[in-house]
Every structure is written in structure tokens, then in C-alpha cells.
Amino acid sequence: MRAAVVREFREDLSIETVDDPACPENGVVLEVAACGVCRSDYHGWVGGHPKVVNGSVMGHEYCGTVVEAGKNAKYKVGDRLIAPFILACGDCPECRTGVSNACEKSIVPGFGAPGAYAEYVAVPFDHNLVFLPESMSPAMAAGLGCRVTTAWHALTDRANVRGGEWVAIHGTGGIGLASLLLAKMLGAQVVVVDIVDEKLEHARSLGADAAVNAADGDPAAAIHDITGGGAQVSIEALGIEATTNASVECLGTLGRHVHVGMPSGSGQMQINMRAIYSKQLSFFGTRGMPSWKYPSLLGMIERGAVDLTPMVAREVALTGASAELRAMNGPTPPGTAVITDFTS
Ligand SMILES: [Zn+2]
Ligand SMILES: [Zn+2]
Numbered sequence: 001m002r003a004a005v006v007r008e009f010r011e012d013l014s015i016e017t018v019d020d021p022a023c024p025e026n027g028v029v030l031e032v033a034a035c036g037v038c039r040s041d042y043h044g045w046v047g048g049h050p051k052v053v054n055g056s057v058m059g060h061e062y063c064g065t066v067v068e069a070g071k072n073a074k075y076k077v078g079d080r081l082i083a084p085f086i087l088a089c090g091d092c093p094e095c096r097t098g099v100s101n102a103c104e105k106s107i108v109p110g111f112g113a114p115g116a117y118a119e120y121v122a123v124p125f126d127h128n129l130v131f132l133p134e135s136m137s138p139a140m141a142a143g144l145g146c147r148v149t150t151a152w153h154a155l156t157d158r159a160n161v162r163g164g165e166w167v168a169i170h171g172t173g174g175i176g177l178a179s180l181l182l183a184k185m186l187g188a189q190v191v192v193v194d195i196v197d198e199k200l201e202h203a204r205s206l207g208a209d210a211a212v213n214a215a216d217g218d219p220a221a222a223i224h225d226i227t228g229g230g231a232q233v234s235i236e237a238l239g240i241e242a243t244t245n246a247s248v249e250c251l252g253t254l255g256r257h258v259h260v261g262m263p264s265g266s267g268q269m270q271i272n273m274r275a276i277y278s279k280q281l282s283f284f285g286t287r288g289m290p291s292w293k294y295p296s297l298l299g300m301i302e303r304g305a306v307d308l309t310p311m312v313a314r315e316v317a318l319t320g321a322s323a324e325l326r327a328m329n330g331p332t333p334p335g336t337a338v339i340t341d342f343t344s
Pocket of ligand 2: 041060146
């Protein structure tokens, strides 16, 4: 099969013919219909992820059609499926209590196992997969990626956002945009924070009630003014110290901070604990979404409760993935690129 292989960090992926994947007994092989190009892939591509090395095939946001099923597989040949990026074992204490996104035995294709920047991908633990709704294009399904699922879980199961609440969103990348669209669907008021005016304007055009440019001064003070005393919920979508502090500082009393951004480097940060202490804040960590929540999310999209088409910016060929990764060296326009042509 054709695959885009990492050979040297920061260099074009090498388009190679590699062995077709072996079918796992407890899973399937998918013919990949679409695979999102994610900023997490960029971190691997520049050498910042220990599981992306010479010979790796990235790609963790994919959907496709079953072409081979293992003897213990749940699905059969011909099924059109979407995979969550975390393939949980289904049998450990976390999985058994519904927190399968924290499964310690989980497998993530693209990070340690061959991913879907290829014509085919092996998917073990196929009980994590869900049917692709008839009405949804593969590009849209893959474009939901880790962004939409992570944002959905952060807003609903972690922060428990209620209608009418103010939600502050720090960072208007993929997670930030997904959080905006979903928070609006939940009936919240949203204030977005970024340092790029074009991104703030784009967020306003997608329904943000207010926008704050953090380069213009203290974003927390601005949010206190806009919300009349502080936001009830704040989503940190970058994983850096400045936005983490802006997030806890922009909250009102009893506010809920949700830490979505993967902390960079060692993960150590100096955080304004006085803000957390004196305002009696809640501080939630979150990562991904358990796969059992997929059908309800897809159902809402299918019914038209939320329009996530702004999440997908363009479709590219497998050979176009390198340019998409390279573009992430600088600020990128809104929306994600999705690979939908694996033959060129
Ligand atoms: Zn597990
Ligand atoms: Zn991703």
C-alpha cells in the first residue's frame, strides 16, 4: 500500500510502498477514506513526540471501510466506520467505569502504531469504532478529529456547561473553534481570546458573542468587564502558562477551568494559586473523549443541531500532507486539512 512515512523530522514525508497491515484478531483493517492533518501530527513531525520516529506513519483522525475483519472483531467487511483517536482496551478498571479515554492499555494509531496517512490502517480494539452516518462525508467525519470530540467532552462531562453561562475560550485553533460552536449549541455565551485579529473576527463570524485580543492588555480584566464579574467556565486550549493563568484569572467565583491544551515541555507551570484559592475555582484536566459518547455527538451533527462544517477547510492528497505540516511552522488559517485522496 502507499503510505506517507516520516524519514527525517521537518522534511517532506516520504511516499513509499509499504506492507499492507496485518489484521488484528480483535479488530479490523480499514481502507482509509479520509484522515485529518492535526497539530499533534506537527508535534511528531518536528521531533517533539517520543513515539514518532524514522519509519513512523502518522494519522490518528480517520474513517474508512472495513476490508478485513479479525476472528474476534465486532464489525464486518463493508462497514463504514469512524475511529476515535484513543482505542481503549475495554477491560481495564478505567474502561469498565466508562473512562476509556484514560485507558492505560490504549493504542493510538499514528503514535506508536501505524497511522492512517496510508491507504489502509489496522484498527485493534474495534469495539471503539462507530458507524459513519449515511449523511456525513468522510472528510467531515475525519475533520471532527481529536478537536471536536475533545471539546465536546470538556464542555459537557467536565465543565458541565449550562445554558446562559459565559464560557471563555483561550486560543482559537481547532479546539477553540470546536468549543465555540458546541458551547453556542449548548446555549452558552462565548468570549474568545487570541492574539490574531483575523482569527478573532472569524470566531465572531461563527457566533462568538465577544472577542478579546490578549496582545492589547490584560485579557482576564477584559473578560471580567464583558461578563460582568467573570466567566463561569474557561477553556484553556493551548497548554501554556500565560493562557492558563489568564484562564483561572478570568473566572468568577466558583468558576470552572478546563485544561484542554496539552502542557508543553516538562509540564511545569507557575499558576496563580491565589486566584484558584480565593475564588474557590474548580480545575479540570481532560483528554479526548470516551468512544461511547460518539453516537450522541454524531447524532446531533446528523440532525443539524450544530454545523461543524467550518472545522474542515480543505481536502488534500496524501502527497499534500507535508505542505500542511510545513504550514504549521507559522500561524495557520482557520480550519483543518483532511487527506481524502490516497492515490496521488
Ligand atoms: Zn482499558
Ligand atoms: Zn488530532
